[in-house]
Amino acid sequence: MSDQFDINSAPEHTINASEQPTTVRPVMQPDNPYASTRGSITSKQLPAFDQDIINKYNRSGPRYTSYPTALEFLPMPEGLETKILRERESHAPLSLYFHIPFCRHLCYYCACNKIITKKNSDAGDYLAYLIAEIKHKCSLLTPPENGKKPLVKQLHLGGGTPTFLQDNELIELWEFLQTQFEFLPEDQGDYSIEIDPRELSGETLKVLRHLGFNRISLGVQDLDETVQVAVNRVHSAKLIENVLLEARALGFHSINVDLIYGLPHQMPETLDKTVRRIIEMSPDRLSVFNYAHLPERFKSQRQIKEADLPTPAAKLTMLGNTINTLTEAGYQYIGIDHFAKPDDELAVAQREGKLHRNFQGYTIMGDCDLLGFGVSSISQIANANSSYILQNHTDLQVYKDNIDAARYNATIMPAVNVIKTSIKDRLREYVIMNLLCHDYMDFRDINQKFGIDAITYFINEIQQLGQMQEDRLIDMDAAGIRVLPRGRLLGRNVAMVFDEYLDKKHKDRFSKVI
Numbered sequence: 001m002s003d004q005f006d007i008n009s010a011p012e013h014t015i016n017a018s019e020q021p022t023t024v025r026p027v028m029q030p031d032n033p034y035a036s037t038r039g040s041i042t043s044k045q046l047p048a049f050d051q052d053i054i055n056k057y058n059r060s061g062p063r064y065t066s067y068p069t070a071l072e073f074l075p076m077p078e079g080l081e082t083k084i085l086r087e088r089e090s091h092a093p094l095s096l097y098f099h100i101p102f103c104r105h106l107c108y109y110c111a112c113n114k115i116i117t118k119k120n121s122d123a124g125d126y127l128a129y130l131i132a133e134i135k136h137k138c139s140l141l142t143p144p145e146n147g148k149k150p151l152v153k154q155l156h157l158g159g160g161t162p163t164f165l166q167d168n169e170l171i172e173l174w175e176f177l178q179t180q181f182e183f184l185p186e187d188q189g190d191y192s193i194e195i196d197p198r199e200l201s202g203e204t205l206k207v208l209r210h211l212g213f214n215r216i217s218l219g220v221q222d223l224d225e226t227v228q229v230a231v232n233r234v235h236s237a238k239l240i241e242n243v244l245l246e247a248r249a250l251g252f253h254s255i256n257v258d259l260i261y262g263l264p265h266q267m268p269e270t271l272d273k274t275v276r277r278i279i280e281m282s283p284d285r286l287s288v289f290n291y292a293h294l295p296e297r298f299k300s301q302r303q304i305k306e307a308d309l310p311t312p313a314a315k316l317t318m319l320g321n322t323i324n325t326l327t328e329a330g331y332q333y334i335g336i337d338h339f340a341k342p343d344d345e346l347a348v349a350q351r352e353g354k355l356h357r358n359f360q361g362y363t364i365m366g367d368c369d370l371l372g373f374g375v376s377s378i379s380q381i382a383n384a385n386s387s388y389i390l391q392n393h394t395d396l397q398v399y400k401d402n403i404d405a406a407r408y409n410a411t412i413m414p415a416v417n418v419i420k421t422s423i424k425d426r427l428r429e430y431v432i433m434n435l436l437c438h439d440y441m442d443f444r445d446i447n448q449k450f451g452i453d454a455i456t457y458f459i460n461e462i463q464q465l466g467q468m469q470e471d472r473l474i475d476m477d478a479a480g481i482r483v484l485p486r487g488r489l490l491g492r493n494v495a496m497v498f499d500e501y502l503d504k505k506h507k508d509r510f511s512k513v514i
Contacts, residue, residue, distance in 0.1 A: 021427045021450035021457070033442040033480075034353030034434060047333045047488040049320040053471060054489065061496045063336060064436055065359045066380065066389055066419075067429035068501050073391060073417035081390060081413035085140040087383045092369050094181065095154035097360060098130065098173070099374035101396065102164040104199060107233045108303040109221070109263060109291055112160070115396065126374075126396075127169050129403050131176055133373050133414055136406050138180045149182040154365040157193040163200060167207045174211045186212040190345075190365060192254075194219065197243045198235050205243070209250040216247055217256040217287075222263055223274040230264040230308060237277055244281050254344055257283040261318040262291035264308035268317045275322050279329045285340045286331065287361075288322055290315070323489070334362055335436055335491055355437040362437070375399040379415070387426060390415040424500075427452070432495040439483035439491065461497050468494065 062069045101115050141150050155177075165173070183189060192215035193208060208216070220240055221233055228234040240257075247255050257278055261271055278286070293309060295301040310318070323333065331339040332347040338361070340347040349355040349364040356366025359378045370380040376394040381387070392414040393399045405412040421429070427450050431441050443454040455462065455478070465481065468474050473487025474494060483491050496502055 021452045032353040033445045034438040046327050048485040051316050057490050057493045061492050067432050072419050076416050076418045079411045081415045084388050090142040090144045093151045093153045095368035095370045097372045098157045099377040100159040100162040103161045108231045108300050110300045111298045132403050152181045152183045154190040161196045162193050186214050205246050214253040219258045221260045224270040226265045227263050241281050254284040256285040258287045260289045260291050262315045264304050266310050271318045272321050275325050284344045288337050357433050387421040389419040391417040428498050431498050435495045441481040443480045464497050
């Protein structure tokens with residue numbers, strides 16, 4: 001790509017930014033334009049850590065698990081969710097998400113809506129409500145033309161702590177799902193669960209693997225005892241190692257470990273010890289999240305003393321050290337806090353230009369509709385020329401009341417919020433997600449998919465990116481926009497330029513990018 005993009009060289013076109021794009025597809029689809037933009041793990045696309053550049057561009061912004069983001073939800077009209085499910089394209093495969101809101105421990109850094117309880121019995125009949133919701137939604141889905149049940153390619157249990165459910169409850173849920181859906185074999189599908197390593201019975205991993213789960217994610221956060229005590233999440237490195245060893249022996253395909261930087265009493269040298277110890281355990285993926293201290297919004301964080309938090313400079317040092325240590329150990333930087341071994345499915349999909357992003361984060365199953373079940377869960381469903389994002393109520397009792405009411409009135413559904421995306425939204429979503437997944441925006445590809453001239457349509461955004469090009473975060477020419485190694489950690493900043501909603505409202509609702 002050239003060093004400088006000349007706006008005056010942009011070709012004239014009859015379509016401008018005020019006109020609607022279309023979804024008319026060309027007769028011939030080009031080869032995937034995103035597969036060749038990234039080399040192997042040893043290529044120049046490794047992220048470059050530049051503290052001055054990060055300080056310059058470090059502003060608040062969304063994580064783009066959807067576009068528009070969840071802050072654009074509107075109240076759900078009665079009957080709309082029923083209509084959306086009935087009109088869903090029956091040939092589209094499904095990704096299922098189940099939200100289990102219960103935890104036995106309050107982690108002080110938590111920014112989630114969780115229910116803290118010590119006994120499994122305190123979860124009451126939540127599983128029965130999940131099953132009732134599944135049965136109701138499935139009754140509305142149009143069966144595929146082959147007469148089989150709807151095909152599921154991906155499943156994820158999140159929370160909360162999904163393993164708060166007892167082993168027999170996990171079995172009950174899984175066996176019921178087999179009556180409602182057709183699942184890909186476990187060597188082809190992606191079936192995952194989040195795990196608190198402190199809350200596993202002696203048989204839980206064996207049960208999960210026997211059922212068909214093939215990926216697990218462990219919340220570790222930090223191995224330093226002082227930090228663990230400060231955030232009320234204490235466990236030993238040996239416990240984590242034993243869980244990883246057992247999971248690997250049982251044949252789980254992929255194991256993820258979550259870490260957080262910026263926690264109280266954390267220091268660059270202590271976090272570096274944690275990262276190196278985790279590397280010795282050799283997880284397939286790592287998520288390294290930035291702790292955002294927002295006690296005015298999240299009650300649990302009020303237990304953390306602001307004076308105990310590391311300085312912004314120390315946080316940047318931790319981030320830089322972590323990135324360098326992980327990439328030197330051979331992990332591929334995926335984007336937005338995520339790393340994976342080069343042979344992990346996420347890393348392979350990224351190199352092949354097939355990576356996607358949704359409410360479950362980075363995913364290889366971008367062709368799926370997402371169906372969410374449980375309190376606060378989110379669904380993403382495409383119907384012909386329409387696309388919808390739906391959210392169940394975030395209050396457990398209201399969620400249950402809606403499920404109960406549906407027994408007598410089938411038009412009452414658990415979703416209470418909705419976003420209906422326009423064609424213009426889907427165009428911008430496509431641009432944003434490709435920048436975040438593949439560090440690239442291919443003008444020709446966009447022209448063919450949406451019937452526009454991308455340079456003309458996005459001329460204002462291209463002008464706004466001029467400073468980033470001067471700072472060598474990106475490179476632009478007539479072919480497209482590429483995020484350079486120096487800009488990979490700030491990919492969200494590039495994507496934010498294409499977000500029409502960002503500067504209109506909600507600017508105070510996001511944490512900083514770094």
